[in-house]
Amino acid sequence: MQQSGNTILITGGGSGIGAALAQRFHDLGNTVIVAGRRQAALDATIAGRADMHAMTLDADDAGAITAFAAAVTERFPDLNVLINNAGIMRVESLDTARDLGDAEATIATNLLGPIRMTDALVDHLVARGNGAIVNVTSGLAFVPLVATPTYSATKAALHSYTVSLRAVLSGRVEVIELAPPAVQTELTPGQSTRDGYQPLDAFADEVMALFAQEPTPAELLVQRVHPLRFAERDDRFAAILERLNGQAH
Template identity: 45%
Template structure:
């Protein structure tokens, strides 16, 4: 993938991996649009990085996603890169007397339905370009899950499977379909305490490695794997699934 000269939409672009990717792409001369729920953050990032455009969206609301897509099609008809990065992660307890199903459903709405809605709405625009790319953030937890984040892990496993099918269906079009499964990275995805967790990969290091890999030819698998996620991704193939699962899920 060429790293300059694109028009890029990044959902979930106001924090964590999405914001860091937006800043990295902007520094390389791309036109970057970030989409997020919090207007104040969108305005702050646009002011700090002149040229980045912020559009508001609620990924759990189908009408809001449709409105975002309509705005992008109108303002940026040359859109050629879609980064599906918006996602939420919440702990869940399924062994008690009361199950908080609303938390599970909100994760599915954002992490699964939001991605499908945005991609479906903008795929015709991407298909009009000489070449285009769809990048979707999944997770190393798609391959070896954590017991206390069951719906989050399952949502990322869904996306991994869906992306394989999408890639095959689009094989005759000039559209690359890339999966980006991060390891545990220092972001606020699962809470502010994770920003400084020494067990997590520093965000800057992760973005630097991702950008370097994106600049190389896309592998046939379509997966951009930093070194720290490879053990999880290859756990079953390497015969170490049980060991990694036990480490992530102590008895």
């Protein structure tokens, strides 16, 4: 993926990984649009930065995504990179019947959101000729955190979907997966200062170095996520599953 001269849309760009990547790509000379629910958070991301723009988006609403895609391509016809980053993570208990609202919301945001946004923009990105789609999954796509089962499942599904998308769009749109480890963001309460999680700036530094490789890897994997990503390959799945969930508990 080219490093400058892009027009990049990042969902979930008001905080955490989305905001950090948005600012790093802007520093490289790209026009960046951040999208999310909270206007104030988006405004904080773009404050003082020319050629950064904020647009509100409800990533759970299919109609809103369709309308947003039409609006963003009309306003920014040079849009050529989509980064599907918006996501939520909620703790769920599976051992008793419960309200499934958290599970349904997680599926809507983490899985249906990227599928719908990609569908709404894929024709435009193909026509651009230099397009790229980046889907942000998680190390938990490969070894689940049992306290957040639907989150882990949506990221596993998005990983699989990305593999299919890459095959179908080969030679027309570059398709990249970014699978973070546990990073110090506000994805869950208190996570931004949690010991053992990778500091956000260090994560962003490593990710941008991976983006700069030629060719850009199909999977962007910082060192901390390797044990999860390659647990099956290395015949360590059971051990890492136990260790990951023991630490979380």
